Amino acid sequence: MTVTEVAAENTIPKGKYTFIGVDIDTTGRRILDEIVHLSAYSPKEQFDQYVIPVMNLNPAARQRHQLRIITVGFFRMLKCTLTNKVVKCKTEVVALKTFLDWLEQRKAADAASEGVVLVYNEPIKFIPYMLLEALKKYDLVDRFSHLVVGFVDGHALAEAKGDAINIEAVREMVKGQLKAEDQEKNFEGNAMMRARLAYFLLEQMAKDAANGETEDIISSDLVQGFVHSVNVDINELTNQNKCIDLQHTFRPIFVQFFKTNLYHRYKAVTFRRVLAEKGFDLKSLEDIWNGKKKDGLTEIISKMDEIKEENRSELVDILDSYFDPEKEAIVPPTKANPRRRSFKSSKGSPRENRRSRNGNNDKMDKKHPAESNNNEIVASPDSNTRSPRRQRRSRRRISTKQMDKSITEVPTTEIGTTVIPPVTITVTAPEITVA
Template identity: 35%
Template sequence: MVQNDDKSGSDTEMPLTPPAVEFQNLAKGIDEGSYKLIGWAADTTGRRLIDEICQIAAYTPDSQFSQYIMPFGDIRLLYRRRHNIRIMSVGKYRMLKDLRTNKFVNTKSEVTTLAKFIEWLEENRGEATDGIILVYHEVHKTIPAMLLESMRRHGLDERFAKVVKGFANSYGLSASKCANTTKTFTLRVMSKVLLNKENNLSSAVARAQASYNVAMHLGQSERNDLDAKGSGDAKINNELLINMIRPFTNPISAEEDEIKQFKVLLDRQNTFKPVFGALMKGTPPERQHASHLRRMLAENCVDFEICKSAYEKSTRDGLNNILITQVQNLKDEEKEELLEILDCYFDPEKKAVQPKPKFFQNHKNRRYRTKSGSKDKNANRIEGKSHEGKKSSDEENTSSAAEGDEKHDKSEKVDKKIKIKVEDEESCPMPEGVSVPKATITA
């Protein structure tokens, strides 16, 4: 805050720049101990908890790990473009293709890849007696929960918890350390600003290395006499660097608790499927807005049965009372819209709210315009021909008789010529013993 030197004499203090939004660290943190930092990343088929991992990559200056996984489901279009990979069906086999190199990659099953990943972590643990901290960089953290769910599905969660202490998101670390210099803290921006590199971050291998290097660079800023030659275990085991990352590390136990809470939230949210079923079939903006409204109800511990019982007691007023008292983080417009959706669903005399009809402007209208234009042109042509036909009708009537006479004379001449020709053919001498029937020609 600085004082504004205004000639009008006002003594109010005005900020030269808008105040920065304070970053809120949601990680639980871990206790002091001997840890080792390893950068890691994963390519997935989507961002949901039921989606699968396509690639796991980890990076240290001494060793790297990378392995592709063949998922059971298909990769969503957004993540197919983001990671530049897609599934190709060759006969009865499914193969994973890297669109950057246009080559098929070597894939393994999920359980085999996870077991090898744990083995690699155990080999590279070094002297870290308390475990490994996996460093990743994501705006919306999803891959820790997906990795833990995959480990639990194959019975490898206990073995994994013995090696890994927790997950550290370098996005939160960057947001707290670089809040005064940059506005966005994505991995691409941090790599360009801190590391002066513009690499292609579509692969998990590149993101794992970039996440590790960003954390190392932020650790160097904490100590001036830190050795800047190379990036070996001396930096990783540095006590000051570990103390800097510990508050931003979420232990595995805390991640598992968040997964349990998230599953409860999903179950509560899925109770509103019959209410928002039609809206979820609309356009992408309508689906996103309906999903937001449904999620706001679930986050405030409101499910379908609560809304149903409130409507049975006092109809629309009961629904309005629940939205006012329990769902307080909604805007006024959203509350009115949500009240209308719930009221129209529970009231049998009203029609449920339906999505807007899809309108393809660049496809159907163009076809309709061309068809209508062609019809108009044909209509004009027919009208022009009709007018011309009316004008020349008298002339055609006067000349029809003469044309008929000329055609009759020509036909008679042709018949005569044909008859003469046939007669000449019959008068030709024929060899003995051959009899030819006489040809008869009828006009």
């Protein structure tokens, strides 16, 4: 990506400004997401504040920032998974007002400062949009505009200048400056760590540009022409919101793409974004198709360099199949929900296992009473086939087969010289029939 200087009418004039590194942690990477952690760094003082969001963090944000929302009773809290402690938070409006108060103090402490310039470092512009979107909800944009004159992206500046700065060396320097009690914040997912890194990277570039003659970036002209004014970012945010509204109009076409795998979802997001950035919506594309049919769609999509050449014909076919009532709409195969495999034991059912433990391995030896004929006599099960866990020691059951047995052998007992003859007791069980 080629980065050029900002147009003269969109940048700030030369002067003395207060540079402050800034970064945020959010619940996601969308404009409608919320701020969770707001951090700002200046050499003399730092601002570090956690915010309790209304929505929960998505899985990617939880993994990167090591934060998650917990509920204790009726209260929602923000918990750090590294320290396993609850983080002290404020509401979003209170945190933003506190941040503006802190910026006013930094500007007043810097003599003859004409305003504050916020420094961030990221490949894709995201931080200015999220800050302005949060400030707009509480009518704090005007107060913010009086304090902050613009933003500067250190990543874009390094690309434009072709600076071969060693980012890893600066990152290790930033880690070394952290206090021992702040070691849990010494990772890339923490906003304070990235705010420090953005400031020191820009300061190192300023020193390299001046051959070490300047001590900081305040007196450096390196960033001149690369600072976007706040009004430019506000206009870009308005265009971004309009682009999102245009993307929503394409939902009927690509709704099935989001029910499949990641490959088709990513392709659908790219198609919607490019069409919306070019100013098209569903109604305008339908008018083009009604006028020139498929050739009209091919003409406009062939000029979209943001889409790969092999994917342009696919997008034309998708749109043409949607607008043409005689064609079947092209949709990717939906992802089937895999059924849970039923576990079948190779050793048989639990009832059969109990029989095998007692030496009865033949499954056909005994039939279930429901499978027998109505005229057959059904014998009660032998007590040996019962599970030992179901027997009671205090009240042991006696089966009918045991009752059929005659107690014929009783040992004789001698008492002195008298011999007591054995006694025979015969008990016959009644027959049990099934009508």
